[in-house]
Amino acid sequence: MNVPLLDLKPQYAALKDEIQAAINRVCESQRFIMGPEVSGLEEELAAYCGVEYAIGVSSGTDALLLALMAAGVGPGDEVITTPYTFFATAGSIARLGARAVFVDIQSETFNIDPAGIEARLTPRTRAIIPVHLFGQCADMDPILQVAQKHNLYVIEDAAQAIGSEYKGRRAGSMGHVGCFSFFPSKNLGAFGDGGAVTTNDPELAERMRILRVHGAQPKYYHKLVGGNFRLDALQAAILRVKLKYLDSWTAGRQRNAALYNRLFTEMGLAGGPNPVLTLPFEAGDRGQLAHRRGAEAPFPGYRHIYNQYVLRVGPRRDALRAHLSERGIGNEVYYPVPLHLQECFAGWGYQPGDFPASETAAQESIAIPIYPELTETQIRTVAEAIADFFQHA
Numbered sequence: 001m002n003v004p005l006l007d008l009k010p011q012y013a014a015l016k017d018e019i020q021a022a023i024n025r026v027c028e029s030q031r032f033i034m035g036p037e038v039s040g041l042e043e044e045l046a047a048y049c050g051v052e053y054a055i056g057v058s059s060g061t062d063a064l065l066l067a068l069m070a071a072g073v074g075p076g077d078e079v080i081t082t083p084y085t086f087f088a089t090a091g092s093i094a095r096l097g098a099r100a101v102f103v104d105i106q107s108e109t110f111n112i113d114p115a116g117i118e119a120r121l122t123p124r125t126r127a128i129i130p131v132h133l134f135g136q137c138a139d140m141d142p143i144l145q146v147a148q149k150h151n152l153y154v155i156e157d158a159a160q161a162i163g164s165e166y167k168g169r170r171a172g173s174m175g176h177v178g179c180f181s182f183f184p185s186k187n188l189g190a191f192g193d194g195g196a197v198t199t200n201d202p203e204l205a206e207r208m209r210i211l212r213v214h215g216a217q218p219k220y221y222h223k224l225v226g227g228n229f230r231l232d233a234l235q236a237a238i239l240r241v242k243l244k245y246l247d248s249w250t251a252g253r254q255r256n257a258a259l260y261n262r263l264f265t266e267m268g269l270a271g272g273p274n275p276v277l278t279l280p281f282e283a284g285d286r287g288q289l290a291h292r293r294g295a296e297a298p299f300p301g302y303r304h305i306y307n308q309y310v311l312r313v314g315p316r317r318d319a320l321r322a323h324l325s326e327r328g329i330g331n332e333v334y335y336p337v338p339l340h341l342q343e344c345f346a347g348w349g350y351q352p353g354d355f356p357a358s359e360t361a362a363q364e365s366i367a368i369p370i371y372p373e374l375t376e377t378q379i380r381t382v383a384e385a386i387a388d389f390f391q392h393a
């Protein structure tokens, strides 16, 4: 049985009539730029994320760029972030002529280690971008503390984390700006590119609204040099339909994760005397690294939304990938090359060995299918294929 890493067709099939109606509404209005669908989505997103303002933008990448522009980041500035993330996090810093100053991750959560931040601050540091990787929030309290102490912006890269919670607060509501992506493979996916920024600060909201339309306020009078960072009305109309179902999809992803955890534990692959896998770690209170695995109740106030379900499998990761791919089971490595080792950032002068936890994660981790519509049979098929690899290889 083939099990794709992600299949969006069952979700579309379930919502087809509603989505077609939303698309038709926009077609009939012939209003494609801004307008009521975009402002309607912005209100619904702000409520969902627990913030005052949400602003629809053209992609998650542009959300990051816009947030950094609104924070005044420019040539010569430094921005603290993690090297273990999607390219756009550091790419947007570089595009503004600034420099990414990387801080290694906590191996357990794959998120930036707050303890490493303060030592890397310089008089040029302007902002910190924690990334809520795979759908779990970074340990925000110590990050917010160090930012407040040194007067830095905190820009949350919440592209993978819509609806994720940390101590009862939602991703994108804790820093100065939250950045979201509606790329189709994200938990809330558009029919193309899209994104949003969130904030509780009315001045930042205003600046980002202006920067979104080439810095014009009013039209044709330019206070700032912005860009075309608008979200299409068609995408907004589709996203408004899908947002209503997001919590049920998150519950499906969590249910699938719990089933994998149970199966891998029962099969003796995780936990026990001879573990060959490390299950995804859910951080929780009593020190962020208190954790749970498997079927225990979630920590109150914490919510992992499982944009990805990522196992650690040690040095045989690539052989496992080949085994799964041969059997038609989707898998991926997020991410094979940490950003400090990307060719385009060679000018920043980082070396192999600079961030050992990120480098090890890049070598040992593998993502397997987790999308909400997976059947129990498909999940068992994936788990059995993994068990088979470790029994026979």
Ligand SMILES: *Cc1c(COP(=O)(O)O)cnc(C)c1O
Pocket (backbone or CB within 6 Å): 059, 060, 061, 062, 085, 086, 088, 089, 131, 157, 159, 160, 180, 181, 182, 183, 193, 194, 195
């Ligand atoms: C997807 C993603 C982005 C970029 O979003 P796009 O909408 O694809 O531009 C940025 N950061 C992270 C962590 C992402 O996963």
